[in-house]
Amino acid sequence: MPALYMTLREVGPVTIVDLSGRISLGEGSALLRKTIRDLLDAGQSKILLNLGDVNYIDSSGIGELVSGFTAVRNRDGQLKLLNLTKKVHDLLQITKLFTVFDVYNDEHTAVRSYS
Amino acid sequence: MTPEAKHLEVILDTHVESVNLAEEMCLRVAEAVGFSEDECYRIGMSVREGVINAFHYGNQEKPSKKIYLGVDLTQEKLIIHVMDEGKGFKLTDVPDPLAEENLLSTSGRGIFLMKAFMDEFDVVAGRTGGAEIIMSKKIPTGIKPSSNGDHGKSTNAAPKREA
DSSP, rough: OOOOOEEEEEETTEEEEEEEEEOOHHHHHHEEEEHHHHHHHTTTEEEEEEEEEEEEOOOHHHHHHHHHHHHHHEEEEEEEEOOOHHHHHHHHHHHTTTGOOOOOOOHHHHHHHHO | TTTTOEEEEEESSSSHHHHHHHHHHHHHHHHHTOOOHHHHHHHHHHHHHHHHIIIIIITTTTSSSEEEEEEESSSSSSEEEEOSOOOOGGGGSSSTSSSOOOOSSSSSOOOHHHHSSSEEEEEOOOOOOOOOOOOEOOTTTOOOOTSSSSTTOOOOOOOEEEE
């Protein structure tokens, strides 16, 4: 099963994390946790997770997204989501987390939404 | 169990890799049975969550303990059992992850997902001393498992041991 891969890029004040693969128990969740922690430690708290190529998230991955959301918010930052696949969208919908996260389908709009 | 029913059982180490292994194994069975891609996804996710539950909550991630995965294939449904060597738990004691106060919890969604994705779901006291998760999915109408469980497809997912 494919692991999680990610690349970072900056667009204005926002760090976009392009993810692909699976966010699941083990390396996937751990990598996401470390990335968000490292960004916060570096003073970057405007984070946009591009999940366009994430085809699978389990409960551990959901927990990691929530953990990241809370950690960023506690630093007065904002963690938002971009380009959900149908499976991830449905998963956030049934767990009611779709109402918690700011979700965008367009990168330009998402970047502009950061205050 | 009908004469055509199949049973497969594996004993897994309490290790993260066991989660992937269990998911892959059940996915192959589900695909061989003829479940749709979406249903296979739901079955795979449920198995994954069941084994994560056994790994983390049941066996407390202790390598000395084992996880028991059972798959029963009958004419009507695919039944999955996940047993651990923990202390067991009651479904009524599991917090509702959709409750407002739990929405930002970083854990506790596995049981909810299994219930949502499978047709039947229950937790009972297992013969291993811990909890036994039992969940099933009805086999799609028009598909009946053949005697060898592979519907003529080339697969190595056929149950290894007769019931």
